[in-house]
Amino acid sequence: MNYLLVQEDEDGVERLCGRCAGVEGLFVEPVPPPREVLTLRGCRPDGLLNDVLAEPNVSLRSLGDVCVEVWDGETPVQWWTLVDAVVVAHHPHPDAPERYDITLGAGVRNEESFFELPAAPRFELFAGSAVAPAGHCHAVDGLFEARADPPLVPLELIGCEPAEPLLKALRRPARAERDWARLLVLNRHGAVMATRTVGLAITQARPSVLGGTLIDITLSDGGDERPSPAxxxxxxxxxxxxxxxxxxxxxxxxxxxxxxxxxxxxxxxxxxxxxxxxxxxxxxxxxxxxxxxxxxxxxxxxxxxxxxxxxxxxxxxxxxxxxxxxxxxxxxxxxxxxxxxxxxxxxxxxxxxxxxxxxxxxxxxxxxxxxxxxxx
The missing domain is CATH 3.30.370.10 (Barstar-like)
Structure with a gap:
C-alpha cells in the first residue's frame, strides 16, 4: 500500500481511514480562472507595464501574471493575482493626463479570504518573471466582484482497504460530504514523503480493478493542493x-x-x-x-x-x-x-x-x- 488516508477525531487524535494501493488524479494542472475585463484607474505604469504600453500592437503582448497588492495606509492587506493579464486598451486618465486608465483581460485569483476594501486603498502592481514593480493606481474596476468557486476535480482511490472512518463514510455518504482527511503519500520504504488534504465526499464506490476484497473510490474533491504534472x-x-x-x-x-x-x-x-x-x-x-x-x-x-x-x-x-x-x-x-x-x-x-x-x-x-x- 502506497497511500494512507487519516483523519483527526474530536479529540485531535489521528485515526486511520484506510489504505490504498494507488491514486489517480494526484497530479493535475490547476483549473484556470475564467477570463474577465478589469480597468486600472489612474495608473502610473512602471517597469514591464510601462514598456508594454510604449510598444505598438499592445493588445498582442501578455504581461504574464500581475500581482495586485491592496495597501491600507503603509500596510499591504490584500493580495490578488491577475492571471495571464493582457492589455486590451489604454487612454489618458480624465483628471490626470500623465496617468492612464488601462483595460486588462485576465483571470482573477484572490490570495486571501477577505474582500473588504480599505477606506483609502492604494493599489501597487508587480509583473514579469522577476515579479518587479509595475506601477500603481487609484482603483481597479471589476476586482471586488463575487466569483463562483472553481469546479471540483475528483480523485480516484485505487485498491482501498477502508478502515472504520471510511466505512462509515461509505455507509452514509451524505454525512461525509463536509468531512476532510489527509492523504499520506509513502515512499518505497514506507516513510511519509508528502501529505495532501482531500474531501471525503464520495460519489462512487465499486469493486477494485485490482481484485480481491479491495474497492475503488471516487472522491468528488481531491483538494486544491495537488502538484502539477510537471x-x-x-x-x-x-x-x-x-x-x-x-x-x-x-x-x-x-x-x-x-x-x-x-x-x-x-x-x-x-x-x-x-x-x-x-x-x-x-x-x-x-x-x-x-x-x-x-x-x-x-x-x-x-x-x-x-x-x-x-x-x-x-x-x-x-x-x-x-x-x-x-x-x-x-x-x-x-x-x-x-x-x-x-x-x-x-x-x-x-x-x-x-x-x-x-x-x-x-x-x-x-x-x-x-x-x-x-x-x-
Missing amino acids: ARPIWAEWYQGPPAEPNLWAPYDSQGRAAWLDLTTRAWRMPTPRPDRSGGEHHLDGRFVTDVPGLHCAIGEALLGPGRYFGREWNAFKDCLCGGFGVAPPFTLTWHDSEIARRALADVAGDPEGELSYFEDIVRLLEQRGVTVNLR
Whole structure:
C-alpha cells in the first residue's frame, strides 16, 4: 500500500481511514480562472507595464501574471493575482493626463479570504518573471466582484482497504460530504514523503480493478493542493527515498525546484523540535543558484544537508533563522560562486522599498541575524 488516508477525531487524535494501493488524479494542472475585463484607474505604469504600453500592437503582448497588492495606509492587506493579464486598451486618465486608465483581460485569483476594501486603498502592481514593480493606481474596476468557486476535480482511490472512518463514510455518504482527511503519500520504504488534504465526499464506490476484497473510490474533491504534472519526475525521484547527494534539484527549472522544496517541508514536521546547532562554518555551493527556489534549495543543503528544509521563500527563511529547524545563528556561511546568484537575481524584488535585490536582501537578513557571510 502506497497511500494512507487519516483523519483527526474530536479529540485531535489521528485515526486511520484506510489504505490504498494507488491514486489517480494526484497530479493535475490547476483549473484556470475564467477570463474577465478589469480597468486600472489612474495608473502610473512602471517597469514591464510601462514598456508594454510604449510598444505598438499592445493588445498582442501578455504581461504574464500581475500581482495586485491592496495597501491600507503603509500596510499591504490584500493580495490578488491577475492571471495571464493582457492589455486590451489604454487612454489618458480624465483628471490626470500623465496617468492612464488601462483595460486588462485576465483571470482573477484572490490570495486571501477577505474582500473588504480599505477606506483609502492604494493599489501597487508587480509583473514579469522577476515579479518587479509595475506601477500603481487609484482603483481597479471589476476586482471586488463575487466569483463562483472553481469546479471540483475528483480523485480516484485505487485498491482501498477502508478502515472504520471510511466505512462509515461509505455507509452514509451524505454525512461525509463536509468531512476532510489527509492523504499520506509513502515512499518505497514506507516513510511519509508528502501529505495532501482531500474531501471525503464520495460519489462512487465499486469493486477494485485490482481484485480481491479491495474497492475503488471516487472522491468528488481531491483538494486544491495537488502538484502539477510537471512535478511527477521529482516525486518519482523522492519515492526512492530522501536525496542523499547535493544538487539533485539543479537540473530542474524553477517550477521543478519549487516542487522539490515542497517535498522538503515534510522533513521538519517532527513530533518534537529538532535541537539547534550553532557555530561552525557552512559552505553554500552557488553554482546552480539561478532563481529563488534554487537559492533556497542550496541554502537548505548548506545548513542541513540534501533534502532538508530551511525555508522556501523570504518569510519562511526568516522564521527558520529564529531557531527550531536544526541550525541557529551565530555561524559562518561561505557562499561560493555567489556572483552567479547576484546576477541572476539582480532584477528580482527583495525588500518592499525596491532598494535591494532578492540576493542582497537574503544576505542582509543573514547578517542581521548574526550570520557571518563570506561571499566568494
